Amino acid sequence: MIEFEKARGHLEELGLSNAVVYLDALLEKAQRENRTYIDFLNDLLEAEVAERQKRNMEVRTKLARLPYRKTLAEFDFSFQPSIDEKLVKELATMAFIYRTENVILLGPPGVGKTHLAIGLAIEALSQGISVYFSSLTRLIDDLRKAYDENRLEKRMRIYIRPKLLIIDEVGYLPLDNKGANLFFQLISARYERGSIILTSNKGFGEWGELMGDPVLASAVLDRLLHHAHTINIRGNSYRLKDRLRTGFYASPHSNV
Numbered sequence: 001m002i003e004f005e006k007a008r009g010h011l012e013e014l015g016l017s018n019a020v021v022y023l024d025a026l027l028e029k030a031q032r033e034n035r036t037y038i039d040f041l042n043d044l045l046e047a048e049v050a051e052r053q054k055r056n057m058e059v060r061t062k063l064a065r066l067p068y069r070k071t072l073a074e075f076d077f078s079f080q081p082s083i084d085e086k087l088v089k090e091l092a093t094m095a096f097i098y099r100t101e102n103v104i105l106l107g108p109p110g111v112g113k114t115h116l117a118i119g120l121a122i123e124a125l126s127q128g129i130s131v132y133f134s135s136l137t138r139l140i141d142d143l144r145k146a147y148d149e150n151r152l153e154k155r156m157r158i159y160i161r162p163k164l165l166i167i168d169e170v171g172y173l174p175l176d177n178k179g180a181n182l183f184f185q186l187i188s189a190r191y192e193r194g195s196i197i198l199t200s201n202k203g204f205g206e207w208g209e210l211m212g213d214p215v216l217a218s219a220v221l222d223r224l225l226h227h228a229h230t231i232n233i234r235g236n237s238y239r240l241k242d243r244l245r246t247g248f249y250a251s252p253h254s255n256v
């Protein structure tokens with residue numbers, strides 16, 4: 001038993017706290033099942049690695065600041081036939097992140113833009129990819145504050161460092177001159193360096209008005225769309241689905 005305590009002490013010293021927890025049970029299992037030395041060693045190390053991966057995923061998920069949790073599996077593609085399901089599945093492999101491509105989700109409110117962005121984010125997190133999620137409004141307010149306090153460069157890193165940045169709800173509120181400039185700076189900084197998933201209810205043609213400056217808007221779009229997959233969702237709001245079915249609410253855009 002003194003040998004057991006010694007091994008325990010070493011594991012503790014090395015900070016392998018989950019291996020410590022499982023040591024006793026795994027030793028017993030090794031004896032009972034006649035496991036080889038290498039099998040036992042792997043059992044013990046796997047207990048530690050699994051726990052660490054779980055913890056890392058939890059930390060990364062917290063840091064990502066997702067507004068809610070919705071997976072791609074929960075997305076009903078049959079309700080939204082304008083979405084190329086195969087493309088979404090391909091994006092879920094995360095190959096686009098290694099190619100630093102962007103994903104632009106366009107469409108009216110309620111068609112699942114944010115849901116798809118979050119679903120892809122969860123997939124990215126589970127593959128060990130760092131993610132940060134923000135609405136455009138919160139992002140610009142945050143950068144504006146940092147600019148006023150003379151710490152823009154440092155604050156910008158929050159949005160540059162993650163492998164995947166999600167910018168949600170571009171278009172609901174117009175940007176003033178300073179806001180548009182900060183937006184341009186961010187898009188330039190990430191250009192060919194890190195992927196962006198962006199959602200918007202506005203077509204690209206309306207971005208000039210949105211940013212209050214057509215030249216700046218085309219400079220942003222130029223970079224954003226250089227390597228990008230655009231998913232244009234033309235359908236009904238999922239939020240109104242049940243009301244549409246019962247005829248309580250008639251969509252102005254369809255004959256449902």
Ligand SMILES: Nc1ncnc2c1ncn2[C@@H]1O[C@H](COP(=O)(O)OP(=O)(O)O)[C@@H](O)[C@H]1O
Binds near residue numbers: 074076110112113115
């Ligand atoms: N095709 C879908 N299948 C399942 N849930 C959906 C679908 N489309 C939208 N939803 C749900 O409807 C709500 C609104 O979707 P959301 O992604 O926020 O819309 P958008 O960002 O386009 O305004 C969310 O709760 C979302 O999970």
Ligand SMILES: [Mg+2]
Binds near residue numbers: 169
């Ligand atoms: Mg949304």
